[in-house]
Amino acid sequence: MAHKITTNWKGNLLFDSDNPSGHHVLMDTDVEGQKREGLSPKALMLSSLAGCSGLDVVSILEKMKVKVDDFKMEVEGLLTEEHPKHYHTVTVDYHFTGKELNEERINRAVNLSVEKYCGVMEMFRQFAEVKTTIHLHNG
Structure with a gap:
């Protein structure tokens, strides 16, 4: 396609x-x-990464019938010093807020996106080290 x-x-x-x-x-x-x-075109790439993975995670959580009150991702990309400047390291922090969050299912949903479904994540891996962290905020 x-x-x-x-x-x-x-x-x-x-x-x-x-x-x-x-x-x-x-x-x-x-x-x-x-x-x-x-x-910015480069920052837009980071937004694409968050959007791609976020769509996966929300879809998987819905199928698992897992409820969260809030979900956000913070993505930081570190650029090379030399031209053409490109991201060499990217960090994705997944933040979930809610009451009685199901840690096991949330971790599974994020890991499925990171390891299997997110095509933008796979593209980033071709040129950068990608680090992911899951944060649960019980509120």
Whole structure:
């Protein structure tokens, strides 16, 4: 299956990229004196990683009938010093909040995403060390 997108230059350093779903994202970068209107392409890769894994985890937890009150992921990427700069290490912290969280099933859901289902995670592994940690917050 192929995915095709079109990215259009909108002036200055702003680009508008579509998605097979029909939605759009604006991308640009830090330039002194210019207002930021979009997301950084490299940081957007980290968002893609979180989104891919998060979709897996939520779907698996629903099938397991596991309830959580809140779920968020914090992703940090460390860039190389030399050009072309790319992520060499990526850390994904999974945070779950709720009452009587089922640690075993939550761990299973995250591990299934990390090890089996998340294609973006697998892509990252081709060029970076990926570290994951699960945090349970009983509230």
